[in-house]
Amino acid sequence: MGQLLGVLAEIYGGGAGGQMARYRVALDGFRVRYGPGPVHIFRAPGRVNLIGEHTDYNHGYVLPVALDRDVLLLARPRADGEVWLANVESDFTPRGFAVSDAIPAAPAGDWSNYARGPAQELTRLLGTPVAGFDGLVSSAPPYGVPRGAGVSSSSALTVAMAVAFAHFAGWRWQGAEMARLCSDAEWYVGTRGGIMDQFIALLAERGHALFLDCRPDADGDFRTRSIPLPAGYRLLVMDSGVRHSNTRNKFNQRVAACRAGVALLRRERPGITHLRDVENADWSALEEQLPEEVSVASLRGQGVALGDLPNVPDDAPLRVRACCRHVWTENRRVLATIDALDRGDIPRVGQLLNEAHTSARDDYRISTPELDVLTGAARQIDGVAGARLTGAGWGGCVIALVPDGQVEEFSTHVGRFYTRATGRQATIFPCQAGPGAGLVAVAEV
Ligand code: GLA
Numbered sequence: 001m002g003q004l005l006g007v008l009a010e011i012y013g014g015g016a017g018g019q020m021a022r023y024r025v026a027l028d029g030f031r032v033r034y035g036p037g038p039v040h041i042f043r044a045p046g047r048v049n050l051i052g053e054h055t056d057y058n059h060g061y062v063l064p065v066a067l068d069r070d071v072l073l074l075a076r077p078r079a080d081g082e083v084w085l086a087n088v089e090s091d092f093t094p095r096g097f098a099v100s101d102a103i104p105a106a107p108a109g110d111w112s113n114y115a116r117g118p119a120q121e122l123t124r125l126l127g128t129p130v131a132g133f134d135g136l137v138s139s140a141p142p143y144g145v146p147r148g149a150g151v152s153s154s155s156a157l158t159v160a161m162a163v164a165f166a167h168f169a170g171w172r173w174q175g176a177e178m179a180r181l182c183s184d185a186e187w188y189v190g191t192r193g194g195i196m197d198q199f200i201a202l203l204a205e206r207g208h209a210l211f212l213d214c215r216p217d218a219d220g221d222f223r224t225r226s227i228p229l230p231a232g233y234r235l236l237v238m239d240s241g242v243r244h245s246n247t248r249n250k251f252n253q254r255v256a257a258c259r260a261g262v263a264l265l266r267r268e269r270p271g272i273t274h275l276r277d278v279e280n281a282d283w284s285a286l287e288e289q290l291p292e293e294v295s296v297a298s299l300r301g302q303g304v305a306l307g308d309l310p311n312v313p314d315d316a317p318l319r320v321r322a323c324c325r326h327v328w329t330e331n332r333r334v335l336a337t338i339d340a341l342d343r344g345d346i347p348r349v350g351q352l353l354n355e356a357h358t359s360a361r362d363d364y365r366i367s368t369p370e371l372d373v374l375t376g377a378a379r380q381i382d383g384v385a386g387a388r389l390t391g392a393g394w395g396g397c398v399i400a401l402v403p404d405g406q407v408e409e410f411s412t413h414v415g416r417f418y419t420r421a422t423g424r425q426a427t428i429f430p431c432q433a434g435p436g437a438g439l440v441a442v443a444e445v
Pocket residue numbers: 049052053054055056057152193194195196197391392
Protein backbone atom coordinates (compact mmCIF):
# COMPACT_ATOMS: atom_id res chain seq x y z
CA MET A 1 0.00 0.00 0.00
CA GLY A 2 2.96 2.33 0.67
CA GLN A 3 3.96 1.83 -2.95
CA LEU A 4 0.45 2.72 -4.11
CA LEU A 5 0.59 5.95 -2.11
CA GLY A 6 3.76 6.90 -3.99
CA VAL A 7 2.06 6.29 -7.35
CA LEU A 8 -0.98 8.31 -6.23
CA ALA A 9 1.27 11.21 -5.22
CA GLU A 10 2.63 11.28 -8.78
CA ILE A 11 -0.88 11.42 -10.19
CA TYR A 12 -2.72 13.59 -7.68
CA GLY A 13 0.07 15.56 -5.97
CA GLY A 14 -1.17 16.89 -2.62
CA GLY A 15 -4.52 15.13 -2.99
CA ALA A 16 -2.95 11.66 -2.70
CA GLY A 17 -3.96 11.11 0.94
CA GLY A 18 -7.70 11.48 0.30
CA GLN A 19 -7.40 9.44 -2.86
CA MET A 20 -5.77 6.62 -0.92
CA ALA A 21 -8.92 6.28 1.22
CA ARG A 22 -11.04 6.20 -1.93
CA TYR A 23 -8.82 3.55 -3.53
CA ARG A 24 -9.00 1.43 -0.34
CA VAL A 25 -12.82 1.50 -0.35
CA ALA A 26 -12.84 0.45 -4.00
CA LEU A 27 -10.30 -2.35 -3.45
CA ASP A 28 -12.29 -3.67 -0.48
CA GLY A 29 -15.47 -3.50 -2.53
CA PHE A 30 -13.79 -5.47 -5.32
CA ARG A 31 -12.66 -8.23 -2.93
CA VAL A 32 -16.12 -8.50 -1.37
CA ARG A 33 -17.77 -8.76 -4.79
CA TYR A 34 -15.30 -10.88 -6.77
CA GLY A 35 -13.07 -12.57 -4.15
CA PRO A 36 -9.39 -12.26 -3.21
CA GLY A 37 -6.55 -12.13 -5.74
CA PRO A 38 -4.78 -9.63 -8.00
CA VAL A 39 -6.63 -6.64 -9.41
CA HIS A 40 -5.62 -4.06 -12.01
CA ILE A 41 -6.51 -0.43 -11.28
CA PHE A 42 -7.11 1.81 -14.30
CA ARG A 43 -8.12 5.45 -14.29
CA ALA A 44 -9.31 8.10 -16.77
CA PRO A 45 -9.86 11.79 -15.97
CA GLY A 46 -12.72 14.16 -16.69
CA ARG A 47 -11.93 17.49 -18.28
CA VAL A 48 -12.85 21.12 -18.66
CA ASN A 49 -12.34 22.96 -21.90
CA LEU A 50 -10.53 26.28 -21.66
CA ILE A 51 -11.88 27.36 -25.05
CA GLY A 52 -13.03 25.82 -28.35
CA GLU A 53 -16.59 24.63 -27.77
CA HIS A 54 -18.44 22.55 -30.39
CA THR A 55 -15.55 22.97 -32.76
CA ASP A 56 -14.15 19.42 -32.57
CA TYR A 57 -16.76 17.73 -34.76
CA ASN A 58 -16.24 20.54 -37.26
CA HIS A 59 -12.53 19.65 -37.57
CA GLY A 60 -11.64 22.78 -35.60
CA TYR A 61 -9.42 23.66 -32.64
CA VAL A 62 -9.85 22.94 -28.92
CA LEU A 63 -7.92 23.58 -25.72
CA PRO A 64 -9.08 21.17 -22.98
CA VAL A 65 -7.50 20.53 -19.56
CA ALA A 66 -7.82 17.26 -17.63
CA LEU A 67 -9.19 17.38 -14.10
CA ASP A 68 -7.66 15.43 -11.26
CA ARG A 69 -11.17 13.99 -10.81
CA ASP A 70 -11.40 10.66 -12.52
CA VAL A 71 -13.13 7.36 -13.10
CA LEU A 72 -11.45 4.36 -11.50
CA LEU A 73 -11.94 0.92 -12.96
CA LEU A 74 -10.74 -2.07 -10.95
CA ALA A 75 -10.60 -5.15 -13.15
CA ARG A 76 -9.58 -8.79 -13.18
CA PRO A 77 -9.55 -10.64 -16.52
CA ARG A 78 -11.96 -13.55 -17.13
CA ALA A 79 -11.35 -16.48 -19.44
CA ASP A 80 -14.94 -16.90 -20.73
CA GLY A 81 -15.26 -13.76 -22.88
CA GLU A 82 -17.76 -12.15 -20.54
CA VAL A 83 -17.69 -8.73 -18.90
CA TRP A 84 -19.28 -8.23 -15.50
CA LEU A 85 -19.58 -4.74 -14.09
CA ALA A 86 -20.50 -3.33 -10.71
CA ASN A 87 -20.27 0.19 -9.34
CA VAL A 88 -19.60 1.58 -5.88
CA GLU A 89 -22.55 3.93 -6.52
CA SER A 90 -25.67 1.90 -5.93
CA ASP A 91 -27.77 3.66 -8.60
CA PHE A 92 -25.60 1.93 -11.22
CA THR A 93 -26.89 -1.62 -10.92
CA PRO A 94 -24.63 -4.56 -11.94
CA ARG A 95 -24.46 -5.48 -15.60
CA GLY A 96 -23.00 -8.24 -17.76
CA PHE A 97 -22.50 -8.97 -21.47
CA ALA A 98 -20.50 -11.22 -23.79
CA VAL A 99 -17.70 -9.79 -25.96
CA SER A 100 -18.03 -10.05 -29.76
CA ASP A 101 -17.59 -7.87 -32.83
CA ALA A 102 -21.31 -7.03 -32.77
CA ILE A 103 -22.38 -6.52 -29.17
CA PRO A 104 -26.08 -5.67 -28.88
CA ALA A 105 -26.51 -2.28 -27.24
CA ALA A 106 -28.39 -2.18 -23.94
CA PRO A 107 -31.36 0.26 -23.84
CA ALA A 108 -30.42 3.96 -24.10
CA GLY A 109 -29.12 5.27 -20.79
CA ASP A 110 -27.76 1.90 -19.64
CA TRP A 111 -24.27 2.47 -18.24
CA SER A 112 -22.91 -0.82 -19.62
CA ASN A 113 -23.04 0.73 -23.11
CA TYR A 114 -19.87 2.61 -22.16
CA ALA A 115 -18.14 -0.77 -21.88
CA ARG A 116 -19.98 -2.48 -24.74
CA GLY A 117 -18.83 0.23 -27.19
CA PRO A 118 -15.08 -0.05 -26.53
CA ALA A 119 -15.24 -3.89 -26.30
CA GLN A 120 -16.87 -4.08 -29.72
CA GLU A 121 -14.63 -1.47 -31.35
CA LEU A 122 -11.39 -3.01 -30.05
CA THR A 123 -12.56 -6.49 -31.05
CA ARG A 124 -13.17 -5.19 -34.58
CA LEU A 125 -9.81 -3.41 -34.69
CA LEU A 126 -7.82 -6.41 -33.49
CA GLY A 127 -9.87 -8.95 -35.45
CA THR A 128 -10.25 -11.18 -32.40
CA PRO A 129 -12.51 -10.94 -29.34
CA VAL A 130 -10.84 -9.06 -26.50
CA ALA A 131 -10.75 -10.67 -23.07
CA GLY A 132 -13.60 -9.90 -20.71
CA PHE A 133 -13.16 -8.98 -17.06
CA ASP A 134 -14.82 -8.56 -13.71
CA GLY A 135 -14.92 -4.82 -13.10
CA LEU A 136 -15.81 -2.38 -10.37
CA VAL A 137 -16.16 1.33 -11.14
CA SER A 138 -15.60 4.13 -8.65
CA SER A 139 -16.51 7.60 -9.90
CA ALA A 140 -18.47 9.28 -7.13
CA PRO A 141 -17.61 12.92 -6.29
CA PRO A 142 -15.66 14.49 -4.68
CA TYR A 143 -12.90 12.35 -6.22
CA GLY A 144 -14.83 11.10 -9.20
CA VAL A 145 -16.05 13.00 -12.24
CA PRO A 146 -19.42 14.65 -11.53
CA ARG A 147 -22.06 13.14 -13.82
CA GLY A 148 -23.98 15.20 -16.36
CA ALA A 149 -21.97 18.28 -15.39
CA GLY A 150 -20.36 18.86 -18.79
CA VAL A 151 -16.96 17.64 -17.59
CA SER A 152 -16.99 14.50 -19.65
CA SER A 153 -17.84 11.76 -17.18
CA SER A 154 -19.07 9.51 -19.99
CA SER A 155 -15.86 9.82 -22.01
CA ALA A 156 -13.82 9.16 -18.86
CA LEU A 157 -15.82 5.97 -18.31
CA THR A 158 -15.43 4.92 -21.95
CA VAL A 159 -11.69 5.63 -21.91
CA ALA A 160 -11.15 3.75 -18.62
CA MET A 161 -12.93 0.73 -20.13
CA ALA A 162 -10.98 0.97 -23.40
CA VAL A 163 -7.66 1.22 -21.58
CA ALA A 164 -8.54 -1.93 -19.58
CA PHE A 165 -9.62 -3.91 -22.65
CA ALA A 166 -6.46 -2.80 -24.47
CA HIS A 167 -4.25 -3.76 -21.54
CA PHE A 168 -5.69 -7.25 -21.19
CA ALA A 169 -5.54 -7.71 -24.99
CA GLY A 170 -1.86 -6.71 -24.96
CA TRP A 171 -2.56 -3.86 -27.41
CA ARG A 172 -0.07 -1.02 -26.97
CA TRP A 173 -2.11 1.95 -28.02
CA GLN A 174 -1.01 5.22 -29.61
CA GLY A 175 -2.88 8.42 -28.73
CA ALA A 176 -4.67 9.16 -31.99
CA GLU A 177 -5.80 5.61 -32.77
CA MET A 178 -7.04 5.05 -29.23
CA ALA A 179 -8.84 8.41 -29.16
CA ARG A 180 -10.61 7.55 -32.40
CA LEU A 181 -11.55 4.14 -31.09
CA CYS A 182 -13.03 5.69 -27.94
CA SER A 183 -14.87 8.28 -30.00
CA ASP A 184 -16.37 5.52 -32.19
CA ALA A 185 -17.30 3.74 -28.98
CA GLU A 186 -19.30 6.79 -27.93
CA TRP A 187 -21.03 6.98 -31.27
CA TYR A 188 -22.16 3.47 -30.36
CA VAL A 189 -23.95 5.09 -27.42
CA GLY A 190 -25.61 7.61 -29.74
CA THR A 191 -23.93 11.00 -29.29
CA ARG A 192 -22.37 12.41 -32.43
CA GLY A 193 -19.58 14.23 -30.59
CA GLY A 194 -16.00 14.85 -31.65
CA ILE A 195 -12.68 13.63 -30.30
CA MET A 196 -11.74 16.30 -27.79
CA ASP A 197 -12.83 14.49 -24.64
CA GLN A 198 -11.12 11.23 -25.54
CA PHE A 199 -7.88 12.95 -26.54
CA ILE A 200 -7.54 14.91 -23.33
CA ALA A 201 -8.51 11.91 -21.19
CA LEU A 202 -5.73 9.92 -22.86
CA LEU A 203 -2.96 12.45 -23.48
CA ALA A 204 -3.23 15.00 -20.67
CA GLU A 205 -0.08 16.22 -18.95
CA ARG A 206 -0.05 17.52 -15.39
CA GLY A 207 -0.24 21.31 -15.18
CA HIS A 208 -0.95 21.67 -18.90
CA ALA A 209 -3.79 22.29 -21.31
CA LEU A 210 -3.77 20.35 -24.58
CA PHE A 211 -4.09 22.21 -27.83
CA LEU A 212 -5.62 19.83 -30.37
CA ASP A 213 -6.24 20.43 -34.03
CA CYS A 214 -9.19 18.12 -34.66
CA ARG A 215 -8.50 17.79 -38.37
CA PRO A 216 -6.61 14.54 -39.00
CA ASP A 217 -3.69 14.62 -41.44
CA ALA A 218 -3.34 12.18 -44.34
CA ASP A 219 -2.02 9.47 -41.99
CA GLY A 220 -4.89 9.96 -39.55
CA ASP A 221 -2.66 11.74 -37.03
CA PHE A 222 -3.58 14.89 -35.17
CA ARG A 223 -1.49 17.93 -34.29
CA THR A 224 -1.26 18.44 -30.53
CA ARG A 225 0.72 20.68 -28.22
CA SER A 226 0.84 20.77 -24.43
CA ILE A 227 0.51 24.32 -23.15
CA PRO A 228 1.37 25.25 -19.55
CA LEU A 229 -1.45 26.85 -17.58
CA PRO A 230 -0.70 30.49 -16.75
CA ALA A 231 1.40 31.04 -13.62
CA GLY A 232 -0.20 33.18 -10.92
CA TYR A 233 -3.75 32.07 -11.79
CA ARG A 234 -6.01 29.20 -10.78
CA LEU A 235 -8.48 27.68 -13.17
CA LEU A 236 -11.62 27.40 -11.03
CA VAL A 237 -14.59 25.23 -11.93
CA MET A 238 -18.09 26.23 -10.80
CA ASP A 239 -20.65 23.47 -11.08
CA SER A 240 -24.11 25.04 -11.39
CA GLY A 241 -25.78 21.84 -10.20
CA VAL A 242 -28.11 22.06 -13.22
CA ARG A 243 -28.40 18.77 -15.06
CA HIS A 244 -30.30 18.73 -18.29
CA SER A 245 -32.02 15.73 -19.71
CA ASN A 246 -32.35 15.20 -23.43
CA THR A 247 -28.97 16.77 -24.12
CA ARG A 248 -28.17 14.19 -26.77
CA ASN A 249 -31.04 15.36 -28.97
CA LYS A 250 -30.11 19.02 -28.60
CA PHE A 251 -26.48 18.17 -29.23
CA ASN A 252 -27.25 16.26 -32.40
CA GLN A 253 -29.42 19.16 -33.55
CA ARG A 254 -26.41 21.49 -33.34
CA VAL A 255 -24.34 18.95 -35.28
CA ALA A 256 -27.14 18.94 -37.87
CA ALA A 257 -27.01 22.74 -38.16
CA CYS A 258 -23.26 22.60 -38.83
CA ARG A 259 -23.64 19.82 -41.38
CA ALA A 260 -26.40 21.80 -43.07
CA GLY A 261 -24.05 24.78 -43.25
CA VAL A 262 -21.37 22.69 -44.93
CA ALA A 263 -23.86 21.21 -47.39
CA LEU A 264 -25.14 24.65 -48.37
CA LEU A 265 -21.68 26.24 -48.64
CA ARG A 266 -20.55 23.30 -50.75
CA ARG A 267 -22.79 24.50 -53.57
CA GLU A 268 -20.21 27.21 -54.30
CA ARG A 269 -17.17 25.44 -52.82
CA PRO A 270 -17.45 21.80 -53.89
CA GLY A 271 -14.30 20.65 -52.06
CA ILE A 272 -15.36 21.42 -48.50
CA THR A 273 -16.28 18.72 -46.00
CA HIS A 274 -16.27 20.57 -42.66
CA LEU A 275 -16.71 24.13 -41.40
CA ARG A 276 -12.96 24.18 -40.81
CA ASP A 277 -12.51 24.39 -44.57
CA VAL A 278 -13.87 27.94 -44.62
CA GLU A 279 -11.83 29.25 -41.67
CA ASN A 280 -10.00 31.75 -43.88
CA ALA A 281 -13.00 32.86 -45.91
CA ASP A 282 -14.64 36.19 -45.22
CA TRP A 283 -17.54 35.58 -42.83
CA SER A 284 -19.83 38.19 -44.40
CA ALA A 285 -19.57 36.35 -47.72
CA LEU A 286 -20.38 33.01 -46.10
CA GLU A 287 -23.22 34.35 -44.02
CA GLU A 288 -25.26 35.33 -47.06
CA GLN A 289 -25.41 31.71 -48.17
CA LEU A 290 -26.71 30.41 -44.88
CA PRO A 291 -30.37 30.60 -43.79
CA GLU A 292 -31.23 31.92 -40.34
CA GLU A 293 -33.41 28.90 -39.72
CA VAL A 294 -34.45 25.85 -41.73
CA SER A 295 -35.95 22.44 -40.94
CA VAL A 296 -34.49 19.04 -41.74
CA ALA A 297 -37.51 18.30 -43.91
CA SER A 298 -37.09 21.49 -45.91
CA LEU A 299 -33.39 20.76 -46.43
CA ARG A 300 -34.26 17.27 -47.63
CA GLY A 301 -36.68 18.87 -50.09
CA GLN A 302 -33.70 20.86 -51.44
CA GLY A 303 -31.71 17.65 -51.86
CA VAL A 304 -29.57 18.22 -48.73
CA ALA A 305 -28.98 15.08 -46.66
CA LEU A 306 -27.46 15.42 -43.20
CA GLY A 307 -26.29 11.85 -42.68
CA ASP A 308 -26.95 9.59 -39.75
CA LEU A 309 -28.12 11.71 -36.79
CA PRO A 310 -30.30 9.96 -34.20
CA ASN A 311 -33.15 11.93 -32.62
CA VAL A 312 -33.19 14.97 -34.88
CA PRO A 313 -36.86 15.30 -35.85
CA ASP A 314 -37.87 16.42 -39.33
CA ASP A 315 -39.39 19.65 -38.04
CA ALA A 316 -36.42 20.55 -35.77
CA PRO A 317 -35.51 24.20 -36.46
CA LEU A 318 -31.82 24.35 -37.40
CA ARG A 319 -30.30 27.79 -36.75
CA VAL A 320 -27.71 27.32 -39.44
CA ARG A 321 -26.30 30.82 -39.79
CA ALA A 322 -25.79 31.50 -36.07
CA CYS A 323 -24.39 28.03 -35.35
CA CYS A 324 -21.87 28.27 -38.17
CA ARG A 325 -20.92 31.77 -37.05
CA HIS A 326 -20.17 30.43 -33.59
CA VAL A 327 -17.88 27.73 -35.00
CA TRP A 328 -16.13 30.13 -37.37
CA THR A 329 -15.47 32.74 -34.66
CA GLU A 330 -14.66 30.16 -31.97
CA ASN A 331 -11.85 28.64 -34.04
CA ARG A 332 -10.28 32.08 -34.30
CA ARG A 333 -10.65 32.60 -30.58
CA VAL A 334 -8.81 29.36 -29.83
CA LEU A 335 -5.85 30.35 -32.00
CA ALA A 336 -5.84 33.83 -30.46
CA THR A 337 -5.89 32.27 -26.98
CA ILE A 338 -2.84 30.13 -27.74
CA ASP A 339 -1.08 33.20 -29.01
CA ALA A 340 -2.00 35.20 -25.89
CA LEU A 341 -0.90 32.33 -23.60
CA ASP A 342 2.43 32.15 -25.42
CA ARG A 343 2.88 35.88 -24.85
CA GLY A 344 1.74 35.64 -21.22
CA ASP A 345 -1.07 38.08 -21.96
CA ILE A 346 -3.66 36.73 -19.51
CA PRO A 347 -6.06 39.71 -19.71
CA ARG A 348 -6.37 38.97 -23.43
CA VAL A 349 -7.01 35.27 -22.68
CA GLY A 350 -9.75 36.34 -20.30
CA GLN A 351 -11.32 38.63 -22.88
CA LEU A 352 -11.42 35.73 -25.35
CA LEU A 353 -13.05 33.46 -22.74
CA ASN A 354 -15.73 36.10 -22.17
CA GLU A 355 -16.34 36.45 -25.91
CA ALA A 356 -16.56 32.67 -26.25
CA HIS A 357 -19.27 32.61 -23.60
CA THR A 358 -21.26 35.27 -25.39
CA SER A 359 -21.00 33.35 -28.65
CA ALA A 360 -22.02 30.08 -26.98
CA ARG A 361 -24.96 31.83 -25.35
CA ASP A 362 -26.25 33.90 -28.26
CA ASP A 363 -25.16 32.06 -31.39
CA TYR A 364 -24.96 28.40 -30.38
CA ARG A 365 -27.60 28.83 -27.64
CA ILE A 366 -26.17 26.31 -25.22
CA SER A 367 -26.12 28.45 -22.07
CA THR A 368 -28.70 28.57 -19.29
CA PRO A 369 -29.72 31.39 -16.91
CA GLU A 370 -27.70 29.67 -14.15
CA LEU A 371 -24.51 29.56 -16.24
CA ASP A 372 -24.99 33.22 -17.13
CA VAL A 373 -25.36 34.12 -13.44
CA LEU A 374 -22.14 32.27 -12.64
CA THR A 375 -20.11 33.94 -15.39
CA GLY A 376 -21.49 37.34 -14.35
CA ALA A 377 -20.66 36.77 -10.67
CA ALA A 378 -17.17 35.51 -11.52
CA ARG A 379 -16.35 38.63 -13.51
CA GLN A 380 -17.28 40.87 -10.57
CA ILE A 381 -14.14 39.87 -8.67
CA ASP A 382 -11.09 42.10 -9.20
CA GLY A 383 -8.42 40.55 -11.36
CA VAL A 384 -10.53 37.67 -12.72
CA ALA A 385 -9.35 37.39 -16.30
CA GLY A 386 -12.52 35.86 -17.75
CA ALA A 387 -15.21 33.23 -17.37
CA ARG A 388 -17.23 31.01 -19.66
CA LEU A 389 -19.36 27.90 -19.73
CA THR A 390 -17.41 24.74 -20.50
CA GLY A 391 -18.44 21.52 -22.22
CA ALA A 392 -21.50 20.75 -24.28
CA GLY A 393 -23.72 23.24 -22.41
CA TRP A 394 -27.36 23.18 -21.22
CA GLY A 395 -26.20 23.15 -17.60
CA GLY A 396 -23.04 21.86 -16.00
CA CYS A 397 -20.04 24.03 -15.29
CA VAL A 398 -18.45 27.43 -15.79
CA ILE A 399 -14.70 28.03 -15.60
CA ALA A 400 -12.82 31.17 -14.61
CA LEU A 401 -9.18 32.25 -14.53
CA VAL A 402 -8.72 33.66 -11.03
CA PRO A 403 -5.56 35.29 -9.61
CA ASP A 404 -3.98 33.06 -6.92
CA GLY A 405 -4.60 35.63 -4.20
CA GLN A 406 -8.31 36.00 -4.99
CA VAL A 407 -9.42 32.37 -4.81
CA GLU A 408 -11.05 32.59 -1.39
CA GLU A 409 -12.86 35.82 -2.03
CA PHE A 410 -13.95 34.47 -5.39
CA SER A 411 -15.42 31.27 -3.96
CA THR A 412 -17.28 33.08 -1.18
CA HIS A 413 -18.67 35.79 -3.42
CA VAL A 414 -19.66 33.58 -6.34
CA GLY A 415 -21.21 30.94 -4.07
CA ARG A 416 -23.35 33.50 -2.21
CA PHE A 417 -24.30 35.45 -5.30
CA TYR A 418 -25.36 32.30 -7.11
CA THR A 419 -27.52 31.06 -4.25
CA ARG A 420 -29.19 34.45 -3.87
CA ALA A 421 -29.92 34.67 -7.58
CA THR A 422 -31.03 31.09 -8.24
CA GLY A 423 -31.77 29.39 -4.92
CA ARG A 424 -29.22 26.75 -5.88
CA GLN A 425 -25.88 25.70 -4.46
CA ALA A 426 -22.79 25.90 -6.70
CA THR A 427 -19.88 23.53 -6.13
CA ILE A 428 -16.64 25.41 -6.71
CA PHE A 429 -13.34 23.58 -7.04
CA PRO A 430 -9.92 24.16 -8.61
CA CYS A 431 -8.92 22.35 -11.79
CA GLN A 432 -5.60 20.71 -10.85
CA ALA A 433 -4.76 19.70 -14.45
CA GLY A 434 -4.00 16.04 -13.83
CA PRO A 435 -2.38 13.45 -16.11
CA GLY A 436 -4.02 11.23 -18.75
CA ALA A 437 -5.54 7.75 -18.44
CA GLY A 438 -3.70 4.52 -17.81
CA LEU A 439 -2.93 1.63 -15.52
CA VAL A 440 -2.26 2.96 -12.02
CA ALA A 441 -1.12 -0.24 -10.31
CA VAL A 442 -1.75 -3.94 -9.85
CA ALA A 443 -2.79 -4.66 -6.27
CA GLU A 444 -3.55 -7.79 -4.26
CA VAL A 445 -6.88 -7.85 -2.42
C1 GLA B 1 -19.18 17.15 -25.72
C2 GLA B 1 -18.63 16.29 -26.86
C3 GLA B 1 -17.31 16.88 -27.36
C4 GLA B 1 -17.47 18.34 -27.75
C5 GLA B 1 -18.13 19.11 -26.60
C6 GLA B 1 -18.47 20.52 -26.99
O1 GLA B 1 -18.36 17.09 -24.61
O2 GLA B 1 -18.40 14.98 -26.40
O3 GLA B 1 -16.82 16.11 -28.43
O4 GLA B 1 -18.20 18.43 -28.93
O5 GLA B 1 -19.33 18.48 -26.16
O6 GLA B 1 -17.32 21.26 -27.24
